[in-house]
Amino acid sequence: MDRFFHSVTLNKELCVGCTNCIKRCPTQAIRVRGGKAQIISERCIDCGECVRVCPHHAKKARHDSLDMLNNYEYNIALPAPTLYGQFNRLDDIDFVLNGLKSLGFDDVFEVSRAAEIVSDATRQLLSDGKLKMPVISSACPAVVRLIRVRFPDLCDRVLPMASPMEIAARLSREEALKKTGLPSEKIGVFFISPCAAKVTDVRVPIGIEKSNVDGVLSISDIYPRLVGCMNKLEQVEPIAHTGIIGVGWSSIGGEAAGLLNENHLAADGIGNVIKVLEELEDEKLQELDFIELNACAGGCVGGIFTAENGYVARARIQRLRKYLPVSCNRLDDAGGLNRLQWTRPLEFAPVMTLADKVEDAMRLMGEIDDIAKGLPKLDCGSCGAPTCRALAEDIVRGLARDTDCVFLMRRQIQDIASQLSQLEGSVPSGDMAEPDLSRRGGKPE
Amino acid sequence: MVFWERLPGEMTMKLHYEVPGNDFTRAGEASGELKLKLKRLGFSSDVIRRMTIAMYEGEINMAIHAGGGVADVEILPDRITVVLTDNGPGIPDIEQAMKEGWSTAPDNIRSLGFGAGMGLPNIKKYTDMLDIKSVVGEGTSLTMTVLAG
Numbered sequence: 001m002d003r004f005f006h007s008v009t010l011n012k013e014l015c016v017g018c019t020n021c022i023k024r025c026p027t028q029a030i031r032v033r034g035g036k037a038q039i040i041s042e043r044c045i046d047c048g049e050c051v052r053v054c055p056h057h058a059k060k061a062r063h064d065s066l067d068m069l070n071n072y073e074y075n076i077a078l079p080a081p082t083l084y085g086q087f088n089r090l091d092d093i094d095f096v097l098n099g100l101k102s103l104g105f106d107d108v109f110e111v112s113r114a115a116e117i118v119s120d121a122t123r124q125l126l127s128d129g130k131l132k133m134p135v136i137s138s139a140c141p142a143v144v145r146l147i148r149v150r151f152p153d154l155c156d157r158v159l160p161m162a163s164p165m166e167i168a169a170r171l172s173r174e175e176a177l178k179k180t181g182l183p184s185e186k187i188g189v190f191f192i193s194p195c196a197a198k199v200t201d202v203r204v205p206i207g208i209e210k211s212n213v214d215g216v217l218s219i220s221d222i223y224p225r226l227v228g229c230m231n232k233l234e235q236v237e238p239i240a241h242t243g244i245i246g247v248g249w250s251s252i253g254g255e256a257a258g259l260l261n262e263n264h265l266a267a268d269g270i271g272n273v274i275k276v277l278e279e280l281e282d283e284k285l286q287e288l289d290f291i292e293l294n295a296c297a298g299g300c301v302g303g304i305f306t307a308e309n310g311y312v313a314r315a316r317i318q319r320l321r322k323y324l325p326v327s328c329n330r331l332d333d334a335g336g337l338n339r340l341q342w343t344r345p346l347e348f349a350p351v352m353t354l355a356d357k358v359e360d361a362m363r364l365m366g367e368i369d370d371i372a373k374g375l376p377k378l379d380c381g382s383c384g385a386p387t388c389r390a391l392a393e394d395i396v397r398g399l400a401r402d403t404d405c406v407f408l409m410r411r412q413i414q415d416i417a418s419q420l421s422q423l424e425g426s427v428p429s430g431d432m433a434e435p436d437l438s439r440r441g442g443k444p445e
Numbered sequence: 446m447v448f449w450e451r452l453p454g455e456m457t458m459k460l461h462y463e464v465p466g467n468d469f470t471r472a473g474e475a476s477g478e479l480k481l482k483l484k485r486l487g488f489s490s491d492v493i494r495r496m497t498i499a500m501y502e503g504e505i506n507m508a509i510h511a512g513g514g515v516a517d518v519e520i521l522p523d524r525i526t527v528v529l530t531d532n533g534p535g536i537p538d539i540e541q542a543m544k545e546g547w548s549t550a551p552d553n554i555r556s557l558g559f560g561a562g563m564g565l566p567n568i569k570k571y572t573d574m575l576d577i578k579s580v581v582g583e584g585t586s587l588t589m590t591v592l593a594g
Binding site: 150152281282283348350352354356358361365 | 456458476477480482484485486487488490493494497498501520522593594
């Protein structure tokens with residue numbers, strides 16, 4: 001599998017080379033070169049900020065399509081709880097789950113069920129006291145990838161547990177194997193996702209060998225057809241089996257609340273997430289047990305694959321879960337803790353380091369500083385780099401030139417212009433200066 | 446404020462920071478900036494953590510007790526040294542000040558969550574070398590070194 005696979009991609013034709021995305025990227029992973037944005041693959045964490053901010057819709061996040069269902073004999077839908085917040089005046093989750101069935105799925109397994117299992121497992125792990133505290137949630141794939149590239153010291157604090165999506169995929173696949181007798185490759189498992197990073201997470205997973213999910217469908221993509229199916233439902237069979245905790249995972253604070261322990265912090269929005277991680281790295285916040293971090297504002301309801309405003313969706317889910325039981329799923333339903341835990345540790349990927357050896361990095365940083373001193377420090381982005389310092393670094397690496405800076409360019413043009421006018425003033429005086437045309441061909445002296 | 450100096454021909458980097466004395470929200474800025482630089486330079490996370498936490502504690506001390514000061518950082522491939530210098534009241538009894546839990550921070554500072562008496566003990570704990578010079582009425586200078594590699 002391609003190590004540098006990313007859901008987030010660029011449609012070159014639509015990109016006008018503006019600076020919106022480069023300024024917004026939390027890992028400075030985008031440059032505009034030759035009038036088009038480029039993504040530095042190893043730095044991208046698939047947070048989707050650039051997709052959100054691009055006014056020209058040139059940034060896109062890839063996802064799979066419903067046609068993929070044709071590749072399998074038995075298809076399972078794994079709806080993220082965020083899906084329930086997309087519908088106006090919905091009062092029963094079963095309408096959505098039955099709608100998915102009539103859309104073409106043979107079975108539905110709510111991801112919120114697995115979320116309750118993860119909540120139960122996390123409560124157990126926290127009370128066992130074997131984890132380094134405070135523990136950081138591993139539920140948001142963009143946050144886990146952010147930690148991997150920017151916070152080496154925090155890698156061992158990330159909850160080493162498969163995501164609710166993965167656990168739902170495994171449990172539902174196991175059920176289907178038993179029920180249908182089909183071989184595993186004939187069973188298609190599809191996550192109905194609010195999140196672009198989940199597409200990457202399925203293709204290039206972290207913590208586990210291989211994902212049990214076969215395809216990731218975008219909520220906004222299937223939304224119109226799903227609404228059509230829901231409107232035509234004649235009967236609604238009871239499928240839903242989740243409580244307040246599981247459904248609550250869809251917005252920020254939901255996972256933390258599921259720990260039934262008030263000693264936690266929950267932060268959303270990639271900028272706020274970075275601030276919290278910086279504090280954690282400096283060994284502050286030691287008094288907390290658990291840190292929930294969501295890259296999107298509001299949590300998963302704010303994901304870029306959603307059809308509805310995240311805050312509206314959150315309000316609807318709040319109303320929807322009012323009459324649900326607290327929780328319907330326990331760790332035992334998944335066969336115990338060791339079946340949920342990561343099999344591979346989260347390893348730091350030093351993509352932001354200047355060079356492998358400190359000496360080389362110091363030399364590079366010195367050169368970058370020398371160049372940065374001459375730049376205007378406006379961080380305007382016109383050169384295609386997000387900051388003047390980033391341009392200086394690109395120049396040192398041979399990826400950009402100082403004249404990419406419009407201000408340096410203007411200064412150079414001014415210099416040339418003033419040199420020209422100086423040159424003009426220094427033309428030798430005397431007859432050569434202004435040839436006296438009247439003398440030409442005149443009377444001989 | 447940051448000034449950069451690169452000594453010609455030597456593998457040394459020097460940084461200079463002014464640490465404000467009246468603004469707690471900005472105390473810690475210098476160690477935060479140093480952290481980013483050390484990360485980019487590829488120092489081990491253990492070295493970065495110890496150096497920046499020790500420097501942070503020192504910055505806070507200068508902000509609380511001395512009305513601010515200056516931080517001079519010297520980075521070499523095998524060690525990082527931070528010298529914090531202030532013109533504050535000085536430390537009358539360094540041995541006492543090194544004890545965990547001993548603090549002379551006033552109540553208004555404690556109410557901000559500082560002044561737990563762990564500043565100097567933490568600096569000692571996290572650094573490989575620590576030298577404190579202090580003259581009452583003149584000021585204090587802390588030289589702290591973390592060895593790398």
